[in-house]
Amino acid sequence: MPKTEHSHHPAFDRKLALILRYAARVFSEKGFEGASVRDISRASGVSLSGLYYYFESKQKLLYLIQLYAFSNIVRRLEERLAAVTDPVVRVRILVRNHLDYFLHHPAEMKVLSHEADELEGRFRREIAEIKKRYYSLALGIFEDLRSSGAVRRMNPRVAVLSLFGMMNWIYTWYNPKVDPSPEAIADTMAGIFLEGVANGHRPLRVSNGRANRVAHSTRREPEFAVRAAS
Amino acid sequence: MPKTEHSHHPAFDRKLALILRYAARVFSEKGFEGASVRDISRASGVSLSGLYYYFESKQKLLYLIQLYAFSNIVRRLEERLAAVTDPVVRVRILVRNHLDYFLHHPAEMKVLSHEADELEGRFRREIAEIKKRYYSLALGIFEDLRSSGAVRRMNPRVAVLSLFGMMNWIYTWYNPKVDPSPEAIADTMAGIFLEGVANGHRPLRVSNGRANRVAHSTRREPEFAVRAAS
DNA sequence: TACATTTTCGAACGAACGTTCGACTCAGGC
DNA sequence: GCCTGAGTCGAACGTTCGTTCGAAAATGTA
Secondary structure, X not given: OOOOOOOOOHHHHHHHHHHHHHHHHHHHHHOOOXXXXXXXXXXXXXXXXXXXXXXXXXXXXXXXXXXXXXXXXXXXXXXXXXXXXXXXXXXXXXXXXXXXXXXXXXXXXXXXXXXXXXXXXXXXXXXXXXHHHHHHHHHHHHHHHHHOOOEOOOOHHHHHHHHHHHHHHHXXXXXXXXXXXXXXXXXXXXXXXXXXXXXXXXXXXXXXXXXXXXOOOOOOOOOOOOOOOO | OOOOOOOOOHHHHHHHHXXXXXXXXXXXHHOOOOOOHHHHHHHHOOOHHHHOOOOOOHHHHHHHHXXXXXXXXHHHHHHHHOOOXXXXXXXXXXXXXXXXXXXXXXXXXXXXXXXXXXXXXXXHHHHHHHHHHHHHHHHHHHHHHHHOXXXXXXXXXXXXXXXXHHHHHHHHOOOOOOOOOHHHHHHHHHHHHHHHHEOOOOOOOOOOOOOOOOXXXXXXXXXXXXXXXX
């Protein structure tokens, strides 16, 4: 019984993950509507009808790609935030985590950013829920930053969505041959955002030192290692 | 002789402009690939084959939408910049102009931001050229700002593209029922960017617009004189 | 009126689309 | 040897796609 939700042989899951990687690449190159299942067949080497043994529709394929990518980003972020309370550092971790994943998974990044509106029905609702959780997490961090007295008067929704705009738009221009490293870009964007929302009453480039000794240095957090996909 | 490049009866141009508006709306709702010419036929009330009297291909339709929208944005910007030399004010004008057009033309905004990669061949090259001119203009303003000594060390490409990210990503979240006015959002984003790139050695909060030194005769040839739609 | 030009559209074209179906191969367990 | 289920695929289904074409309608000109 294939195509059910859980409990396949490991070989099944492994091949599905392989297909998802090829599909993400095809979707990122031709767009979800512009890419055909035949394109994915050609790219993955699996026959057209053979693909449907692993997923039941093109929509589900997109759903799975977005689900896995989003889940990875949110899970990693929550892990990295667990030990940090300083809102300034938490913002830096958010930006770093986001761009770290994006720039090391360019195909998934583009599918997440560019094909966010293609899902329908249940698939759409589930992805929207994860996305909202992610946004709320970021908004909470920003509100903490504001509570600490370091942010000037501004609409928090506009501020946080501006930050996401900076980070997500990168799929349209990032070129590893020309642009700085993911870490450097993350530092630049986090700097623009943090200084950009600051009220100038206290320095924001340094942790404001609450009951929190983690990551007292603003510059080099321990390197965020990226594991292989899946 | 229809469908040639120039010199039609005014009625032809008027109806083409009408079709372009309906097409922009359809493209913004279903995406370029996801929308069919039959959808545009239904939305505009013109028969399927009747549409092809006004444009020769679906690609050309997208090209015309992007060309007119981009030309308008760049032309308006150059007009508004002509009398201003202060780099800080010039940045504010850039942001205001961009968001002003975007938020008052939501369909065209989404087509510009989301369907930038769908054109091919000559169409693609021509739009890319306008876009590059727009980006270079923004980069020039940023370099002026930097020359004035107000910007801290950072990669100018990353900075300017971060600003465009803030502005362009808005098509994914802007809701006129919930969000502030276009002008307020523009001020917030310009503020985040200007404070965000500042080095803190001098105040960047400058009175808006007027009472500015004029000069700097950057003459503008009206090569992109496109009629204002809407 | 009669003619020429501009504008419209129904019908159809071939191509490509997502998906299905039944037959096939190939293991591993009896 | 035979059975079962997982995995694979060629062929085809019905639908929709962008585009074309010739003829009809509408409009302008004398």
